[in-house]
Amino acid sequence: MPAHRPGNTPVHVRRYDVAGHDSHVVPNFVRHAALCPEDVPVHPAGAVLRVTHMVPPLEVGGDGPGPHVLGTVPLTEAEANQIDTRVVEIAAELAAQRLRGPYVVRPHAVLERAGDGTVVFQQYSCAGFVIELFREVEIDLLATDEARLPPVTLQTLLVAYPDQARALQLPRARQAVGLDGDGPWPVVLVGYLFNALARREDEIRAGPYPPAPGDECFPPRRIDP
Amino acid sequence: MWPQVSARKWAEQAGKLALFVPDPHDESFRLCFADLGSGLLHGTKVRRPGDPQSDDAPPPSGRRSIHVVDFTTYTSRLPDEPSVSPATGTEDDAPDADTVLARLRRPPAGDAYGRVVIDAEAVDFTGPQSTELRTLLRRFILRQRSSSDANRLTEVGSAVRKYVAELPAGELDEVAAFLDDNPAEEVELEVAKMVTRKLVAVPPAREGMYPALADRLVELVEAYIPPRHLRRPICAAILLNSALASALIEGPGWPRTLEWLRTMTVGWFQQQLARRARRLVADFHDRPAGDPAGRLTTALTELTRLH
Numbered sequence: 226m227p228a229h230r231p232g233n234t235p236v237h238v239r240r241y242d243v244a245g246h247d248s249h250v251v252p253n254f255v256r257h258a259a260l261c262p263e264d265v266p267v268h269p270a271g272a273v274l275r276v277t278h279m280v281p282p283l284e285v286g287g288d289g290p291g292p293h294v295l296g297t298v299p300l301t302e303a304e305a306n307q308i309d310t311r312v313v314e315i316a317a318e319l320a321a322q323r324l325r326g327p328y329v330v331r332p333h334a335v336l337e338r339a340g341d342g343t344v345v346f347q348q349y350s351c352a353g354f355v356i357e358l359f360r361e362v363e364i365d366l367l368a369t370d371e372a373r374l375p376p377v378t379l380q381t382l383l384v385a386y387p388d389q390a391r392a393l394q395l396p397r398a399r400q401a402v403g404l405d406g407d408g409p410w411p412v413v414l415v416g417y418l419f420n421a422l423a424r425r426e427d428e429i430r431a432g433p434y435p436p437a438p439g440d441e442c443f444p445p446r447r448i449d450p
Numbered sequence: 451m452w453p454q455v456s457a458r459k460w461a462e463q464a465g466k467l468a469l470f471v472p473d474p475h476d477e478s479f480r481l482c483f484a485d486l487g488s489g490l491l492h493g494t495k496v497r498r499p500g501d502p503q504s505d506d507a508p509p510p511s512g513r514r515s516i517h518v519v520d521f522t523t524y525t526s527r528l529p530d531e532p533s534v535s536p537a538t539g540t541e542d543d544a545p546d547a548d549t550v551l552a553r554l555r556r557p558p559a560g561d562a563y564g565r566v567v568i569d570a571e572a573v574d575f576t577g578p579q580s581t582e583l584r585t586l587l588r589r590f591i592l593r594q595r596s597s598s599d600a601n602r603l604t605e606v607g608s609a610v611r612k613y614v615a616e617l618p619a620g621e622l623d624e625v626a627a628f629l630d631d632n633p634a635e636e637v638e639l640e641v642a643k644m645v646t647r648k649l650v651a652v653p654p655a656r657e658g659m660y661p662a663l664a665d666r667l668v669e670l671v672e673a674y675i676p677p678r679h680l681r682r683p684i685c686a687a688i689l690l691n692s693a694l695a696s697a698l699i700e701g702p703g704w705p706r707t708l709e710w711l712r713t714m715t716v717g718w719f720q721q722q723l724a725r726r727a728r729r730l731v732a733d734f735h736d737r738p739a740g741d742p743a744g745r746l747t748t749a750l751t752e753l754t755r756l757h
Binding site: 302303304306307309310311312313314317318320321324325337338339341342343344345346361363 | 572608
């Protein structure tokens with residue numbers, strides 16, 4: 226089933242469905258994404274749901290609130306097992322990153338390299354974590370090259386990252402999470418994911434979704450003037 | 451200076467992001483924990499600088515909310531100082547290489563030492579600093595690699611990543627000792643993964659260059675290849691990386707390893723291994739120097755045929 230808002234209806238949550246949580250400030254603005262690591266044939270509306278997500282830190286199989294939005298890529302058993310493997314493979318470096326900070330906003334995924342080019346550790350935004358896990362199994366949900374991303378203002382980022390609002394108001398702290406200057410910036414917002422997942426399975430598997438202004442909400446609606 | 455030690459300790463124990471927020475009603479600060487679910491902050495007043503109890507103040511207990519504010523409204527009233535780290539909320543206090551080394555020279559004991567190890571991973575070290583860092587990290591890894599404590603293993607993983615990343619080309623065989631004497635699975639994974647990353651960045655100059663490491667990797671492959679192990683993702687991740695690293699080293703045990711991988715009966719794993727191998731082959735071919743003799747990619751190409 227394409228991405229949808231379950232409302233008060235019980236839903237079938239499939240392994241590695243993507244759960245979205247809305248902003249409390251802007252209606253239908255999706256500000257957090259998590260993966261559901263297990264199949265739940267009947268998930269009652271609002272009930273706690275096991276999720277794996279970048280809070281940060283990476284939390285594997287913890288309890289999360291019931292999703293406001295749910296997106297599905299019907300994965301094969303093989304693909305789900307491969308995502309399991311990838312999650313464990315990077316879990317320790319993301320756990321260490323949590324203690325060290327900072328979080329990353331732009332780009333959605335960062336490879337920290339040593340002088341000789343060796344990858345030391347990786348960082349992800351919550352949406353980046355989902356995107357890169359699906360790329361592990363060759364499902365490219367979203368076009369993330371910056372030339373194709375809509376510009377995002379600081380005002381929108383404050384809605385997307387309320388937990389970091391204080392830091393985002395400080396130029397030096399913004400720079401630490403990849404946001405140079407005063408913006409706008411090409412940032413991967415969580416809502417883009419759910420608009421990507423609102424397509425048919427064959428479309429999802431055929432290629433990435435190019436996000437457009439307004440896709441920060443699901444269904445799409447522009448919040449920037 | 452604000453009580454950074456206690457702030458960090460609280461944040462880590464609570465497993466939350468934390469921010470120092472000045473209280474508009476008096477001159478104190480509140481240590482506020484961001485609740486991502488509610489969009490609100492849960493905060494508690496922290497002691498003033500210089501208070502002798504600052505570093506010993508108890509952490510917030512459980513999820514008890516002492517002070518709740520609407521974040522958007524609250525932050526609009528904040529001054530532009532002090533600068534804060536986005537993740538910890540403490541003043542921006544990223545340590546430099548000399549500071550990290552000074553802390554690591556102390557006897558390795560307690561949680562504070564492990565925290566310095568984790569900090570070290572994100573710090574740049576040069577020349578002699580790097581040499582000393584490796585000595586100190588190696589001591590820590592060898593002492594702690596069999597720990598059963600999850601936090602300690604996170605620290606050891608950080609140490610392994612930094613150690614391997616800092617290791618000069620040609621000295622990778624030193625890592626083999628980390629795999630002796632039954633280390634924790636988490637350590638086996640970090641070693642296998644980092645060896646793969648190192649070999650991708652700095653390919654071996656000749657076949658069979660790292661004999662001790664090649665032997666340990668073959669042992670890992672042999673240990674984790676039975677299908678019943680692959681039901682556990684960490685075993686699959688260890689096997690995946692050990693197989694790739696073995697292919698890149700191409701030691702004397704490689705033909706045997708390849709045969710095991712060919713004849714295993716876990717299709718999803720073979721598919722993932724073949725896909726990773728294809729990506730590495732493409733990566734080598736995309737490099738300016740390429741792989742003219744095909745030496746680097748011969749064994750990887752065998753893996754691409756698994757699925």
